Amino acid sequence: MKILSGRKALVTGAGSGIGRESALALAGAGALVLVNDVSETAAHGTCTAIAEAGGKAHSYIASVADPDAVRLLFEQFDAEGNAPDILVNNAGVSGNAPTLELTDANWMRVIGINLNGPFYCSREAGLRMRAAGGGAIVNIGSIYSVVAAPQRLSYCTTKAAIGMMTKCLALEWAEFGIRVNCVAPGYVDSALTRELAATGRLDLAAVERRIPQHRLGQASEIADAVLYLCEPRSMHITGHILTVDGGWTANGYL
Ligand SMILES: NC(=O)c1ccc[n+]([C@@H]2O[C@H](COP(=O)([O-])OP(=O)(O)OC[C@H]3O[C@@H](n4cnc5c(N)ncnc54)[C@H](O)[C@@H]3O)[C@@H](O)[C@H]2O)c1
Structure with a gap:
């Protein structure tokens, strides 16, 4: 028996980066992982990697931004007897632009x-976790849940809101045995970061200089924190924002 044997974990945006590593970590701890992504190829890639490592996973293609798609997804979990008791709200995108040029579409x-995605998924998961007597939700925030940056208004606003959503849900659902926490990564070596650097919207050398540890995080290091917050040993932790950032948010200096 592994620590999460018998548990069912939905990870959104699990086809790449932090979501993929979190899915692998949860499967390694014994959970059946419900791998969600908008990219079928990416989701299947994660399921294959989990199977190759000896774990169990199924893929589900849906956009978390679509409330009807999220509702149908959870109805499918119900029909399969796989209502999740762990939810990792990971799917996320950047939207860097000067605010005066920020479009409605961005x-x-x-x-x-x-922001809407974590709300839709948490509402559906919360209903099922309450009925089951408990569960764990981990929201993937950012250092921008805690501190601000220019030219990232949509991203920073959503990540700050995720921090508050974490605390509100933790208070409201504690009586149902549902814990809600947030992991707030600093800059991580992932597709999202590489795309920002490749398109000239992020100066990676400057970022590494500013991090006290002088390196980007690895997606697996974020997944370790996610796993901890899903395990019974973190049972007394709820409503917490755990920064995993090499010291970025502690740094008030250069
Ligand atoms: N990379 C970083 O430096 C960093 C830092 C802090 C926080 N984060 C956060 O971590 C999370 C994951 O980031 P990442 O760097 O691993 O990104 P990534 O781009 O590597 O992976 C994101 C995944 O989400 C999927 N996705 C996008 N839109 C979706 C939707 N509507 N529904 C379902 N899936 C969708 C993508 O297809 C992709 O597979 C995001 O919430 C991001 O904001 C990342």
Whole structure:
């Protein structure tokens, strides 16, 4: 028996980066992982990697920004007897632009995926976790849940809101045995970061200079924190924002 044997974990945006590593970590701890992504190829890639490592996973293609798709997804879990008792709200996109050039489409896309998605998924998961007597939700925030940056208004606003959503749900659902926490990564070596650097919207050398540990995080290091917050040993932790950032948010200096 592994620590999460018998548990069912939905990870959104699990086809890449932090979501993929979190899915692998949860499967390694014994959970059946419900791998969600908008990219079928990416989701299947994660399921294959989990199977090759000896774990169990199924893929589900849906956009978390679509409330009807999320409702149908959870109805499918019900029909399969796989209602999740762990939810990792990971799917997220960046939307870097000077605010005076920020389009309605950029704003709505980032709010839709980064903020509405966790709300839709948490509401559906919360109903089932309450009925089952408990569960664990981990929201993937960011250092921008805690501190601010220019030219990232939509991203920072959604990540700050995720921090507050974490605390509100933790208070409201504690009586149902549902714990809600947030992991707030600093800059991580992932597709999202590489795309920002490749398109000139992020100066990676400057980022590494500013991090006290002088390196980007690895997606597996974020997954370790996610796993901890899903395990029984973190049973007394709820409503917490755990920064995993190499010291970025502690740094008030250069
Ligand atoms: N990479 C970083 O430096 C960093 C830092 C802090 C926080 N984060 C957060 O971590 C999370 C994951 O980031 P990442 O770097 O691993 O990104 P990534 O781009 O590597 O992976 C994101 C995944 O989400 C999927 N996705 C996008 N829209 C979706 C939707 N509507 N529904 C379902 N899936 C969708 C993508 O297809 C992709 O597989 C995001 O919430 C991000 O904001 C990342």
